[in-house]
Amino acid sequence: MVPMNTRWIQAVVVLCSALLAAVAHTEDGPGCLDCHTADADIPVHVVFSSVHGNLLGGGAAACTGCHGPSEAHDRRGRRNPPDVSFGPKWTSDLEARNGACQGCHAGDKQLLWLGSEHEQENLACADCHTAHSQQDPAMSVELAGDQCVSCHSRQRAQMKLPSRHPIAEGKTACTDCHNPHGSATDADLHQVTLNENCYSCHQEMRGPLLWEHEPVTEDCSTCHNPHGSVNDRLLTARGPALCQQCHSAAFHPSLPYGAEGLPAGSSGSSNRNLVGKNCTNCHSQVHGSNHPSGARLTR
Structure with a gap:
């Protein structure tokens, strides 16, 4: 038979554990990782090895930073989408998806995104970028070109002609000349004119x-x-x-x-x-x- 004092200690331990769990759940937000466990959803957890997971503080905060509080999504037993979803199961509207990214990425090279050629074509940031990835292919010199030519088929063909820039070899990249997030010049060039763009390499x-x-x-x-x-x-x-x-x-x-x-x-x-x-x-x-x-x- 368990002594009274021992049972009292066990009850206190259980109560304290429950309180700590409740506090942790409240601090971490909707408790994303309660359902999205490492065993059940490996691609979700890759974000914690990326810059997004580290900058947003880890835990559920890394999820809600992009997907919003998503309180309806957190209600057990209901299949409600997150406030902001990038698919494929649920897809939020374009403004919400891009707005989640532009909350942080609104300056520097992204400054002219609104009104840019890609924005007018109703492209979303997630169409090119992979947030749940340790290395975003769009940020890689070797892989970024594949992202571009998946849409720009004419340029894909020209880049395989005998005389070309060494993009396929990884020595140059489309982003060396173009800013995919927008520019004040034609064809989203970095410089104010085509010639200035060329002179950035061909200074002679x-x-x-x-x-x-x-x-x-x-x-x-x-x-x-x-x-x-x-x-x-x-x-x-x-x-x-x-x-x-x-x-x-x-x-x-x-x-x-x-x-x-x-x-x-x-x-x-x-x-x-x-x-x-x-x-x-x-x-x-x-x-x-x-x-x-x-x-x-x-x-």
Whole structure:
């Protein structure tokens, strides 16, 4: 038979345990981890290994920081969605989902999200980002490109052409040129103009130069396709055809060259401008020159 004092101590211990559990439940919020246990819902618990789980304080606070108090969802026996749900079982409206993210991510590169091209396409942050992940693929140089080309199929094809930026090799990334969260410039570029964007890597082309080539100072994409090309150096066309799109007449005869100028062509003789590649054989400083005699971009 258990002595009275022992039973009294046991009762006090049980009561204290219940009180501590109630207090802990109240402090932690709706007690998310009471149901979402590590054994039952492993993907949920991955958040505690990520920056989100650490910054939001851990425990249920890491859940309610993004999903809201969700008191209706916490009522046992009822299948009510959280206040903010990112799917797939429940999906809240777009404004609520993006608002949960923008509560913290509202400055710096996310400053121009409202009104941006992606926002107007009704994209949610969770369409690109994975919050319950130790490493968000969208934040990885090696994996972020896959996120972009899953929608931008034309650029996906161009990035596999012979001349391209080394995005597939992980040496550059789409985000080196574009800000997916919005920009004040066309195509969500980081810089105020396309040329300034290019100069951030290709500084040797910046100038100012004594002799400048007008298309270069106006727009790099006049001659180059930044996402990829079948022509060398990302050119939109091969020389001399590229040059002759502007230079229909020059200080020397500028005639359209065709197959008849190739060896074994109908003319019977080969044209040196076709056989010897193109105009850049002589006009080698096509981006501009600082040489006193470089008015024709020959040196």
